Amino acid sequence: MKEPAMKRLRIAIATAGRFHVLDLARELHALGHLVHFYSYVPRGRARAFGLPDECHVSLLPFALPAVVWQLRMPRLLPPLREASLYKLLNYATILRLQPCDIFICMSGIYLEAARFAKQRYGARIWLERGSRHILSQAEILAALPGAEQPSRHAVQRELAGYRLADRIAVPSGQVAESFRADKAAHSKLFLNPYGVDLDMFPLRTRKSPGDPVSVLYVGTWSLQKGCDLLVKAIVQVPGVRLTHVGTIGDVSFPDNSDQFVHVDAVNQPAVRHFYAGADIFVLASRQDGFGMVLSQALASGLPIICTDRTGGADLAHAKSLAARIVVVPAGDVSALANAIAAWRDRLRLGEMPPLPSEDDRKTLSWRAYGLRYSNELTRLALGAR
Secondary structure, three states, X not given: OOOOOOOOOEEEEEOOOOOOHHHHHHHHHHOOOEEEEEEOOOHHHHHHOOOOHHHEEEOHHHHHHHHHHHHHOOOOOHHXXXXXXXXXXXXXXXXXXOOOOEEEEEOOOOOHHHHHHHHHHOOEEEEEOOOOOHHHHHHHHHOOOOOOOOOHXXXXXXXXXXXXXXXXXXXXXXXXXXXXXXXXXXXXXEEOOOOEOOOOOOOOOOOOOOOOEEXXXXXXXXXXXXXXXXXXXXXXXXXXXXXXXXXXXXXXXXXXXXXXXXXXXXXXXXXXXXXXXXXXXXXXXOOOOOOHHHHHHHHOOOXXXXXXXXXXXXXXXXXXXXXXXXXXXXXOHXXXXXXXXXXXXXXXXXXXXXXXXXXXXXXXXXXXXXXXHHHHHHHHHHHOO
């Protein structure tokens, strides 16, 4: 990707935990911008993910009570815990905020600090929204008895953030589509699929499929992720076995069947070994703004099967990547089962498309993601002169 003439910008990035915006902060700094990253992520952990100490601004001393509450007693008065955490994070960010041209923040969490940045420094507000429009998300989850719902407080803050923002960054076309009913917010969208650490998820060597063929899912086992539908699809396809790596959420795992294997959550670097040993990756989400595990699996050389509510279609940056992506309608068990069976048969016949080239893999990288972001920031900044 060609790097245009760049205006060096003062950029504040406000978050709670690491999320994808730590990767964004690192890449924007590497591209020459003056970046400050405000979060409760400890400096040592941020450094481990490549963020220079000069970019790190700690909110942990201010937010510690709410963070401990969240870690130790997550089910104790969740709405009050959420409101307390957001209040402390905004208060701490306002206290520590340095002059900035751009204020990038996580939607729903930051509102007061964003208003302050706009009023005090004239900063443009870029909202990071990783999931569908909050009203679309709420509607989908409300139809799933037992699924975790966004609080009224969260919905109100999201909608207020959409109104305040100058730009709303979203990771996939299906998230962008969910904003169409909100014309004002839709006009502010910037579509930019998230990246992946290519060193952490190297290209695996070509291998013959296992017997049974190994299907992998990494993430929380939940209704939102469509895991109940995935079980129904897998049992329809003989000759495959599903391995799940992650935590068990609001759906029970079928551990009484040899066709299903559960592995407790592992740290991110260890996930590469599961990608290396699998034959197919699947994500059956009902509602998922962007499944970052899809980028990891694709970068590792796995074919992926996903629903149209995951952002998988947005990863087809090159023909070699597109050839490994199959998208099925969310909630369609038959389409999911047919896609799994088709890949099983192709693998057994040795019809796997060539592994992606290194240049094609680079289109999935955080570097490419950061460059797209920087280009858009610079374009708007130069246009405002």
